[in-house]
Structure formats: structure tokens, C-alpha cells
Amino acid sequence: MAPIPIAAAILVLLGAAAALRAAHGRLTVVGLGVALLGLPLAVGGIPDPLVLAFRTIAVLLALLLLDHAVRRTTSLVGPIRLGGTTEVVLVLAAWLLALLLGSTMPDARGSAVALATAVALGTAGLTLLWFGHDTLRLGIGAMLALAAGATAVAAFGGAEGAALELALAGTLLAVAGTTAWLAVVGGRVRHDLELADRPRDLRDAG
Amino acid sequence: MALLALLIVTAAGAAGTFLARGRAGVAPGVGIAALAAFVVAAVAMPADATLAVGAAQLVVTPYVRLWLIAAAVALLAVELVGRVRGGQRDLSFAALGGLGAAAVALTVTDGAAAVLAVTAAGCLGLVATLGGPITMPTLRVSADGLRSVAVAGAGALLAVAWIGDDAIFLSSGAVAAGTLLMAAALALRLGAVPLHVPLARLVETAHLVAVPLVAAWLPAAFAIVGLGWAQLVPAPVAGDLAGPRLIVALVAVVTIVAASVVVILDDDLARVLGYGLVADGGFVLLALAATDPAVWPAARTWLVCLALSRTVMALAILGLEGAHGTRRGRELHGWLRRTPSLGMALAIALLVGIGLPGMLPFEVRRTLAVLAVGEPLGALVLVLGALPLLPLARLAWVGAQAPGPAVAAGRSERLVMLPADETEPPAAGLARARMIVRRAALVWQLDQVPIASAVTGLLALAALAVALGVGGLAEAAAGPLPGAGPLPGL
Numbered sequence: 001m002a003p004i005p006i007a008a009a010i011l012v013l014l015g016a017a018a019a020l021r022a023a024h025g026r027l028t029v030v031g032l033g034v035a036l037l038g039l040p041l042a043v044g045g046i047p048d049p050l051v052l053a054f055r056t057i058a059v060l061l062a063l064l065l066l067d068h069a070v071r072r073t074t075s076l077v078g079p080i081r082l083g084g085t086t087e088v089v090l091v092l093a094a095w096l097l098a099l100l101l102g103s104t105m106p107d108a109r110g111s112a113v114a115l116a117t118a119v120a121l122g123t124a125g126l127t128l129l130w131f132g133h134d135t136l137r138l139g140i141g142a143m144l145a146l147a148a149g150a151t152a153v154a155a156f157g158g159a160e161g162a163a164l165e166l167a168l169a170g171t172l173l174a175v176a177g178t179t180a181w182l183a184v185v186g187g188r189v190r191h192d193l194e195l196a197d198r199p200r201d202l203r204d205a206g
Numbered sequence: 207m208a209l210l211a212l213l214i215v216t217a218a219g220a221a222g223t224f225l226a227r228g229r230a231g232v233a234p235g236v237g238i239a240a241l242a243a244f245v246v247a248a249v250a251m252p253a254d255a256t257l258a259v260g261a262a263q264l265v266v267t268p269y270v271r272l273w274l275i276a277a278a279v280a281l282l283a284v285e286l287v288g289r290v291r292g293g294q295r296d297l298s299f300a301a302l303g304g305l306g307a308a309a310v311a312l313t314v315t316d317g318a319a320a321v322l323a324v325t326a327a328g329c330l331g332l333v334a335t336l337g338g339p340i341t342m343p344t345l346r347v348s349a350d351g352l353r354s355v356a357v358a359g360a361g362a363l364l365a366v367a368w369i370g371d372d373a374i375f376l377s378s379g380a381v382a383a384g385t386l387l388m389a390a391a392l393a394l395r396l397g398a399v400p401l402h403v404p405l406a407r408l409v410e411t412a413h414l415v416a417v418p419l420v421a422a423w424l425p426a427a428f429a430i431v432g433l434g435w436a437q438l439v440p441a442p443v444a445g446d447l448a449g450p451r452l453i454v455a456l457v458a459v460v461t462i463v464a465a466s467v468v469v470i471l472d473d474d475l476a477r478v479l480g481y482g483l484v485a486d487g488g489f490v491l492l493a494l495a496a497t498d499p500a501v502w503p504a505a506r507t508w509l510v511c512l513a514l515s516r517t518v519m520a521l522a523i524l525g526l527e528g529a530h531g532t533r534r535g536r537e538l539h540g541w542l543r544r545t546p547s548l549g550m551a552l553a554i555a556l557l558v559g560i561g562l563p564g565m566l567p568f569e570v571r572r573t574l575a576v577l578a579v580g581e582p583l584g585a586l587v588l589v590l591g592a593l594p595l596l597p598l599a600r601l602a603w604v605g606a607q608a609p610g611p612a613v614a615a616g617r618s619e620r621l622v623m624l625p626a627d628e629t630e631p632p633a634a635g636l637a638r639a640r641m642i643v644r645r646a647a648l649v650w651q652l653d654q655v656p657i658a659s660a661v662t663g664l665l666a667l668a669a670l671a672v673a674l675g676v677g678g679l680a681e682a683a684a685g686p687l688p689g690a691g692p693l694p695g696l
Contacts (some may be wrong), residue, residue, distance in 0.1 A: 010212035016437070036687075043458060044549050049296075051260075068274045105297065106522065121207070122360065125356075125360065126357070129356060129357060133255035135349060138349055138352060138353060139352070141356070142329075142352060142353070142355075142356030145356055145359075145360035146322065146325060146359055146360055146363065147357060147361025147362045148360065149318075149321075149322075149359070149364050149367065150318065150322065150363065150369075151372065152363065152364055153318045153363070153366070153367040154366035155302075156368060156370065158318065158367055158370045159611055161260050161261045161262055161316060161319075162259060162260025162262070163259045163260055163261070163314055163315075163316040163319040164257065164262075164316055164318050164319045164322070166260075166319070167310070167316075167318070167319035167320075167323050167326075168322055169313070170307070170310075170323065170326055171322040171323070171325055171326040171329075171359075173326075174303070174325075174329045174330050175326070175329050175352075175356065176305065177329075177330070178329040178330065178333060178352060179352070179402070179424035181333055182345065182348055182349060182352065184331075184335065185336045185340050185345070186340070186345045187626050188340060189340050189341065189342055189345060190342065195345065195346055
């Protein structure tokens with residue numbers, strides 16, 4: 001296995017873990033940024049510089065929008081439903097399992113590291129969408145899930161053309177914009193990013 | 207270049223409406239002008255326009271052009287009614303953003319890029335749900351909407367990645383898994399039972415002005431992309447797709463029946479609209495359950511009819527609420543006498559959404575039902591799908607009676623007569639122009655109900671024309687597949 005994709009995949013995992021585990025809004029946004037900026041290298045191959053530049057700018061703009069939402073409301077976000085650590089362990093387990101399964105793929109066009117990264121990001125994204133109870137984590141979960149879907153195209157041997165890269169960049173911006181809009185407008189109602197009446201934490205259930 | 211011009215008009219319009227949204231004086235004009243510019247650009251665009259993006263292309267087909275024109279005209283009408291009613295200021299921005307992204311999604315030849323673009327359209331559309339007074343329930347339904355759009359988008363993307371143009375896995379089981387994944391994404395986006403709660407709550411809670419965009423046109427765009435993928439999925443190497451098709455057919459039939467029953471039982475017209483949309487989504491899902499290729503053009507035709515019908519219905523309900531202050535059927539005694547053009551609009555919405563034998567909507571629904579589940583079950587599904595006629599017949603009966611308290615206290619569609627000094631313009635040029643503007647502003651304020659009714663009536667007539675075949679919807683839907691690229695030889 002090539003070292004650059006592996007190193008980039010570890011960076012992506014660290015970013016996703018920060019997005020899941022951090023209780024500070026800006027740290028969550030930084031985690032998302034690390035995950036999304038490291039993703040093209042984890043997929044393997046050197047992307048077209050122009051397309052890569054466009055995607056990087058779009059990701060930075062998206063992060064700026066989310067950071068704006070955090071600064072306009074509150075920097076503190078509650079823990080995710082199971083506390084964060086459990087979710088991080090789930091994501092790591094998904095990565096390892098997918099790496100193992102990907103190594104047995106019958107076709108040389110597929111990439112085991114890309115597949116594992118896509119599965120891990122998808123798990124992180126869906127976990128945030130399912131268990132997140134604040135606007136910020138919802139938006140971050142949506143962005144991770146969609147980035148995972150786009151990574152899966154390359155992982156299954158599909159061509160990663162300019163159209164896909166541009167569409168992913170535009171979609172990440174659209175999701176970040178909508179999330180920021182939701183957060184800022186919602187902030188007028190209750191001055192934080194919370195969507196539930198009371199943050200539900202299963203650790204307190206007993 | 208025409209497609210590029212359309213996208214530039216969209217981007218400029220979205221930027222203009224975003225910048226103008228805080229200025230009450232100019233925002234309505236900018237929003238309406240931007241949507242009108244989109245209509246003009248879509249009408250002027252040739253039906254075979256192309257634009258290269260790397261190895262992929264954006265290719266316009268007659269169906270996509272017709273869809274964009276229909277969507278833009280419908281949303282322009284919604285924007286006009288929304289501005290007349292007041293209280294919704296983000297629709298034009300959301301509509302332009304959503305339409306621009308949908309235009310890319312329906313024309314791009316890369317399947318994964320199309321799914322991403324239509325997901326972006328769904329996200330941008332959600333901005334419209336936050337345009338009115340914000341409460342926690344509104345915020346929650348918008349957040350649930352974002353969750354649904356993202357999960358459906360990720361699911362569809364995974365299906366496209368799994369069974370793409372040059373798939374690694376092409377066994378019967380792999381194709382079945384991909385088909386089921388896409389069906390689940392479509393079910394979530396269209397609000398099929400048991401995934402109907404986010405859509406139903408959104409229609410019930412959000413401002414009705416946002417409903418046509420968020421719950422009809424953008425899910426329809428998603429469905430066009432999803433069905434286009436399903437149409438091009440390679441035939442399995444071994445076995446068939448009987449199992450997945452049976453599951454999809456079951457979900458679709460349960461959706462149609464359950465949603466139609468809720469429509470009969472409920473009195474809130476917004477819930478009638480919401481569950482009507484859920485039932486309509488069931489007919490779209492039937493396309494995935496059939497083996498006959500005739501379902502694809504039928505489904506594409508139905509997607510335009512359902513969006514037009516539900517837009518007219520939403521505007522009519524909005525008109526009733528504006529005129530009489532309620533949207534509950536039992537409180538609307540006599541509404542038909544005071545607002546007859548809304549009655550005409552509701553009747554046309556039914557004709558476009560259900561239709562009569564021989565009409566395009568009826569025939570495509572029959573095609574979908576019969577080809578998916580066969581005879582006689584298909585005929586039964588068709589009859590059960592027409593159950594929403596009953597509550598609207600009850601509403602018409604209530605409306606024909608003597609006006610009740612709500613309707614008596616409300617407004618009719620009669621124009622307010624301006625005072626004599628407002629009707630005689632002065633002779634001098636500048637003063638005359640100023641007077642005309644002042645009168646127009648006064649009429650806009652005083653005649654909200656007649657203006658909203660007139661706009662709704664005009665859109666209803668346009669929708670009826672489309673359902674009667676004007677514009678060639680059936681031929682366009684049977685033509686080149688959206689996003690499939692240029693035909694050999696072009």
C-alpha cells in the first residue's frame with residue numbers, strides 16, 4: 001500500500017474523530033476541515049491542480065461559513081448522543097473492517113484505502129446525522145456523508161472526473177451555507193445551536 | 207452558450223436576491239425580476255444546448271427544458287403570491303439556487319455529479335422554509351429536511367458508485383442491492399411510508415409558500431435523476447430483480463393507500479396537501495417496481511404533473527387562508543361563493559393531479575400502476591389513489607353553502623374601488639408617473655386576495671394546458687433521457 005494515501009487516510013480519520021468528539025464548535029469545524037482537505041490524497045493519485053484548487057477553496061469557504069455560524073451563536077456544543085468516544089471507536093472499526101474487505105476486492109481498479117476512508121467517513125457522517133442534536137453537527141454530518149459518497153465512486157473504480165469534483169465542491173458549499181443559515185436563524189429563537197428541547201445523553205439515562 | 211447564459215442568469219439572480227433580502231422596498235421587485243429572467247432564459251434556451259465540463263457534458267433535452275420552464279413559471283407564481291401575502295422573503299433566493307443546481311443535475315452526463323448537484327438543490331431549497339416567522343418547530347422541520355436530503359443524497363451516491371458506468375460488481379445480487387439503495391433514497395426524498403414523517407411535518411409546519419419548491423419540484427428533480435440511473439442500470443448477469451421489485455411495489459402501494467386514507471380523514475387542508483404529496487410519491491416509486499420500459503416516460507410525465515398540481519393546490523390553500531383566515535375545511539362554509547376562482551384552481555389541481563380517463567395525468571398513473579403491479583391490482587391502486595377527491599368534494603359542498611363566520615368576516619375576490627382622488631391622474635408627466643406608481647402600490651396592498659386569486663387561476667390554467675398536451679410533455683418525456691448525454695450521431 002502506498003504511504004501517502006495511508007497517511008492522508010489517518011489524517012482524515014483524526015479530523016472525523018475531532019468532529020465527533022469535540023465539544024467546542026470551532027474545534028469541530030477544524031476537524032471537518034482536516035478531514036475534507038486530506039480526503040483527495042487518501043483517494044490516491046494526484047488530482048488535477050486546477051480542480052484541486054477549486055475544491056480546496058470551496059472547502060475553505062464552507063469552513064468559513066460554519067465558523068461564522070458558530071461565532072454568531074455559541075462556541076459550546078453538547079456531547080453527541082453516546083458521548084463521542086463510542087462513535088470514534090465505531091468509525092475506526094469501520095475503517096479497519098473496510099480496509100480488510102477492500103484488500104480482497106476482485107478488481108484492480110478499486111482502492112482498499114479509498115474504500116476504507118469512504119466507509120469510515122460515511123459512518124462518521126451518518127452517526128452525526130443520526131445522533132447529533134445540534135445544527136452544527138447535523139451540517140457536518142451531511143458534509144461528511146456526501147464526501148464519503150463521492151469517495152466511494154473512486155473506491156469502486158469509477159472515474160473521478162472534473163464534473164464530480166466541481167459538483168462535490170458546490171454541494172459542500174451549499175450544505176455549509178444552509179447549515180449556517182439554519183444556525184444563525186435558529187440562534188434568534190434560542191441563542192444556541194441546539195435543536196432538541198433538552199440534549200439527550202444516553203449516559204444519563206440510568 | 208445558452209445553457210451557460212441560463213446558469214449565469216441564475217447565479218446573478220441568486221446573488222441579487224440575497225443582497226436585496228434585507229431591503230423591504232426593493233426585495234420583492236428583485237426576486238420577481240430574477241425569477242422572470244430565469245423563465246425568459248429557459249424559454250430562449252434551445253432544446254439541444256450543451257456545455258462541456260472536463261470529460262463530462264451538460265446536455266439539455268426537450269424534457270429538461272420543459273421541466274425548467276414549468277418549474278420556473280410555477281415558482282414565479284408562488285413568489286408573486288408570497289410577496290402579496292407577505293411574511294416570506296427568502297423564496298426567490300432558494301428557488302433560484304435550487305433551480306440552478308437542478309438545471310446542472312438534470313443535464314450533466316456524470317451520474318454521481320448529478321446526484322450531488324440535485325442534493326445541493328435540495329439543501330438550497332430548504333432556505334425557503336426559514337423565510338417566515340421562526341419557531342422551534344419550524345427550525346426542527348428544516349433541520350429534519352436537511353437530514354433527509356443529505357441521507358437520501360448519500361444513499362443515491364453510494365448506489366451510483368456501486369453500480370456505475372463501469373461497475374466492478376455486476377452480479378444479480380449487487381444490482382439488486384444497488385436498486386434497493388436507490389429506491390430507499392427515493393422513498394426518503396419523496397416521503398414514502400414509513401419514511402413520510404419529515405415531509406408530512408414540513409408541509410404542515412413550514413410556510414405554505416415554501417412547500418411547492420421544497421416538497422414538490424426539488425424532490426421531483428431528485429426522482430428524475432434517480433429514475434434516470436435506474437433506467438440505465440445494466441441488466442443483471444444472472445437471475446432477475448423480482449425480489450427488490452416486490453419490496454418496492456409493496457412500499458409504493460402501502461404509501462398510496464395509507465396517505466390517501468389520511469387525506470380522507472383530515473380536515474386541515476395543509477395536511478391534505480402534505481399527504482397528497484406522499485401518495486403522489488408512491489406512484490413515482492411504482493416505476494422502480496416495473497419491468498416494462500414504458501414506465502420511464504410515464505414516470506417523467508407524472509413528475510411534472512404532480513409538481514404542477516401540488517403547486518396550484520398550495521397556492522389555492524394559501525389564497526383561502528389569506529381570504530378567510532383559516533385552512534380548516536369545516537370553518538370554510540361559503541368560501542366558493544366568495545372566492546370562486548380559487549375553487550376553479552382547486553378543481554384544475556385535481557384534474558392535473560388525478561385527471562379523467564383519456565387525460566395525460568390519468569393515463570400515466572394508470573400506466574405506472576398497471577405495469578408495476580398488474581391487473582386488477584393496478585386498477586385498485588388507481589381507484590385508491592383517487593380517494594383525495596372525497597375531501598375536496600366535501601370542501602366544495604361546504605363552500606357552496608351560505609357563508610359561515612370565518613368566510614363572512616373574510617375578504618372576497620372583488621376589487622377594492624379606489625377613492626375618486628386616487629383614480630384621476632394629473633396631467634403633468636412626472637406627477638402622472640408618480641401617481642401611477644402610488645396607485646399600483648395601493649392596489650397591491652388593498653387587493654391582496656384578488657391578485658393572489660388571479661395569479662393562482664392563471665397558473666392553474668397553464669397547468670391544465672400542460673396536462674392537456676400543450677407543450678408536448680408526453681413526447682418530451684419519451685425523448686432523450688435527461689443526463690444520458692448526446693445521442694449517437696449528434
